[in-house]
Amino acid sequence: MTRPLILTVIAVFCLSAYYSPATLADDGDAQKAVLVTGASSGIGLKITEKLSSNGLYVYAGARTAADLERLDAMDNVS
Numbered sequence: 001m002t003r004p005l006i007l008t009v010i011a012v013f014c015l016s017a018y019y020s021p022a023t024l025a026d027d028g029d030a031q032k033a034v035l036v037t038g039a040s041s042g043i044g045l046k047i048t049e050k051l052s053s054n055g056l057y058v059y060a061g062a063r064t065a066a067d068l069e070r071l072d073a074m075d076n077v078s
Contacts (some may be wrong), residue, residue: 033057039077040067052076 011025025070034051038044052058059078060071072078 031055031057033059035059035061037061039071040064048074048077 004052006039026077032055034056036048036051036058039048039058040062044060046059048060048071053076055076057076060068062071
């Protein structure tokens with residue numbers, strides 16, 4: 001495994017653990033938002049899916065209009 005891949009896996013794990021549904025419930029009605037670049041595929045897409053399903057609003061970045069339309073169709077993703 002290469003070093004960037006290991007660091008990415010660690011980052012995904014940390015984000016998933018920190019932004020669990022229980023953690024989000026502690027903040028009351030405040031909605032949190034994050035920016036994910038490279039959200040059209042791979043780890044960027046998985047991060048987008050995980051965070052949006054846990055109640056965060058995700059601003060997702062991608063290179064093509066087709067990818068942006070597909071991401072925009074997801075709940076909590078723009």
